[in-house]
Amino acid sequence: MTQLVELTNTVPTPELLDAITSAQDLPEADQPRAIRTKLARHQKQALTFMQRREEGWAFNGKHPDVWEYVEHRVGDGSFVNRISDSHQKEQPENFQGGIIADPMGLGKTLTMIALTASDLMWVSLARRGNNEFASVGQTLVIVPPPLLGTWEEQLTEHVEPGAFSWCRHHGNDRLITTNDAHQPTIILTTYHTVSAEWRNAGESARSGIFSRRWRRIILDEAHIIRNHNSQMAHAICSLDGDSRWAVTGTPIQNKLSDLATLLKFLRIYPYSDKRCFDADFTNLWKNGQANEALKRLKRLAGCLILRRPSTTIQLPERRDLLCPVEFYPAERELYQDIRTRTIERLDEFLYANNADTVRLPSYVNVLQQIEGMRMVCNLGLYYRSRHDFTAQDPSADTTWNNAMAQRALDLQLEMNPVRCKDCKASLDVAFSLLGDTPEVQGLQQALLSQCMKFVCPECVFRRGGAPPVCDHTPVCPFAPVSISAITAKEAPEPAAIEFEGRDLMSPHEMPSKIKSLILQLKNLACDTKSVVFSTWRTTLDVIEAGLKTEDIPCLRFDGKIPQKERPNVINRFRHDPTCRVLLLTLSCGAVGLTLTVASYAFLMEPHWNPTLEDQALARIHRMGQTREVTTARFFIRDSFEERVMEVQEKKRKLVTVLLAPHGQGEGEEEDVGSLQFSI
Ligand SMILES: [Zn+2]
Ligand SMILES: [Zn+2]
Structure with a gap:
């Protein structure tokens, strides 16, 4: 029996943080010579934004900034805080850096690499008849472990060979402290490495990465430090550097204090001090002046945060489909x-x-x-x-x-x-x-x-x-x-429900949802590649057996695939025309991969955490995608999966309390008691 699949269009999910989207039309910076990939317009604009911010406060009012110098009489002036309109005589502490908060898929990593590359001065050594790049200091990049490989891959792909070097400071690959002039320009490390070094050194002793003053510190996925009580945030904030950048798609998760933590890392005077932040923002909110607080927040964001809508780049269209399936x-x-x-x-x-x-x-x-x-x-x-x-x-x-x-x-x-x-x-x-x-x-x-x-x-x-x-x-x-x-x-x-990978299964044994998936895969054009996501490896096992039965070759990418074999799997999927289906666990697919060779994504079941799904789908629908993308979400009609989808919807609606003051937006979490009504 062939099961018909009804497809319904779903409503696109709301974009987070539209409230602080920066709309300023920035000029394009020059393409850095050390970057061989042609930067897109929005990336060159980001470069302009960052280069300006690295010049320090624009006291002369050349472009909007937090601080401006206003002269009342010749030689007599004061510094005006444009956020709160307060004045002070003494010059505010210098600050270089900011927050890059573009949504997923806009090529933020390449943009940050380009910023580092723009440091390098092209020195012509006429006498030797060749050209060399001269470095002007080191950039420390702090990332979650799965992104170490992503950064290295992107550096290899985009940097002119020999222009500058990079290395890891993680696990066994520890940085060797030397005074060698040929030190790597970029040092890649992880949050926990920084945290562990801080702990081991003790609060007073400064050693290793804490003993240097970095040219620049970049936090990738910077929202990781959002809990300001944690020792990790403390360690990260203690690093010393000229410029400080926070890169995150979600500078505010659900409360204002999320942003305060990032400002503390950035050392933005005066808002790195939580009391100043509270006085100028949080307290206004609490005292019922929400409009003024929001106005100030927008002004601050306009100066410090670069966030463009995902429509900044012309991605091919994405169709989101729901695929309800009936049980046998x-x-x-x-x-x-x-x-x-x-x-x-x-x-x-x-x-x-x-x-x-x-x-x-x-x-x-x-x-x-x-x-x-x-x-x-x-x-x-x-x-x-x-x-x-x-x-x-x-x-x-x-x-x-x-x-x-x-x-x-x-x-x-x-x-x-x-x-x-x-x-x-x-x-x-x-x-x-x-x-x-x-x-x-x-x-x-x-x-x-x-x-x-x-x-x-x-x-x-x-x-x-x-x-x-x-x-x-x-x-x-x-x-x-x-x-x-x-x-x-x-x-x-x-372990009891592990599917023991039988080679073949008879069609009447096939679970109805998987049968429906295979039917759809068979209907796709023969040059279309698909990615299938599931929370569980077991589901992928059964799908794999089903595909074998139907003679459809597929590749696997999950936690059991050793780290060093993973690039091979991805390369094969990208380049082998006979491999049209990639089976991935949601968690493996959520970070770091670029799978734009595929134009179809199937989600086998709704996950409690919609962010994880969005991250996975962004592997396919991102810069570099040239075809229309289709996403299909399976669920069993009249089952608990429909409840999971309702929970997803609720979590997405949390967006509306996004800018709520500290302390709110919590207690929204589901507890077991409320499950009673949903089973
Ligand atoms: Zn704790
Ligand atoms: Zn107890």
Whole structure:
């Protein structure tokens, strides 16, 4: 039986932060000679913006800036803060840098490389008859680990060979301190490396990367430091440099203080001081002068933040489609079984909670059952054949052990950020993707209690062995959990449901959703390449078997593919015309890859975190894409997946409280209680 797929157009998602979009029409800077790729117009304009900002405050009013010098009489003037209209006699501290906040897909990395390249002066050595670039200082680039490779790839691609060099300062590749004149122009390192060096050096001793004054410091994905309580932010802010740049698509996540943290790193006088920021912005807001606060924020953003709408570049159109699929009767029956069980577990958990005798691991059971419902939507009857229900009997194992705690944390992170009970730092799945391994961090593991109280690694370190407590009597047990990239990278999968990669499957065995996918793939033109995303490797296993049955070759890219083989997979997908389908886990696809060779993207299931989906789709719909892009989102009609989509919608609507003052925009998170009404 052929299943027809109904396609409905979805509404495009609202652009974040339109409120602070900078519209100024900047002139184009010259193409730096050390860059061999021709820069696009908007990149040359960004270069102008950055070069101006690196000249320091425009006291002469040449272009709008935070500070301006106004002369009342000859030789007698004062400095005016154009944001708050306050005056002062003394010259404000120098500041060079700013925030580059263009949305994904506008080629921010190349733009930042071009800025560094524009430092290099073309020195003609007439006597020797050749030309050489002379460097004027080093730029430190701080990135999440998955982006180290992306930066290196982009440097190789765009920099004129021999024009300047770069190196890593990470893991075993540590910077060697020499006075050699031929030092690399760009040093790439990670947030955790900086944080670990700071911790090891102690607050007073300055060594390594803290002992230098950098020509420039660039934070890529700078929102990582947004929690100003964290030691990492403290370490990053302590670095010394002439110019400081924060690169992030989301300078404000959901409250004003997100921006305050970036201003602190940038050392923007006077707003690097939280009290000044609060006085001129936050307090106005709290006192009901929201319009004035917003006006000031726009003025500040106009001076310091470069953010153009994603329509700045003419990308080919993107069609977003929804693909509802119906269960087969047998699949529906299995789904209803699991749904019933989930409701039982949930009642059990909520009842236990009310009685204040937390009978865990029933909480983990609830989360597991919910995940089970979602997996049946992908795997159909394969879920049953691989899954032993008796293993989930809550009476089977009730001790809070490491494995259970890890599973609970991973499942919870899938849905919502987890907050540290000590420092309130929040850990979300997008962040944990960007994490370093514990060895690099030089940290111990985090802790999670049976009642889901979380203590982050930094706070565990600070406690120095003192055991954390929860509100219960007696205190619930805590177990160590890892938040490193290795465990949190991909959605956890209980071994019991691992699909054992059978070579072929008969068409009547194929889960309805996967059958629908294959049908669509077969209908595509033979020169069209597609990327298929799923949260779970198991789903990709079943898809792979299905594709084999239909003689459709495909490539895999997930957490099990060793780091050094990954470039080969991507190269093959780009250049081998017979490889038309790439199967990716959502988490692997979310950062750093360029997959513009594909023009179709299939999302096998809705994910709790819409940002992760947007990031994945931006791998395909970005600069360099020449064809119209189609995205197709599968979901099972009348299933829990529809609830997940509602949660996505709610999270996207958080945009409306985007500019709410500090403290608001929180407490919006789903809790288990509210799940009761959605199952
Ligand atoms: Zn903490
Ligand atoms: Zn407790």
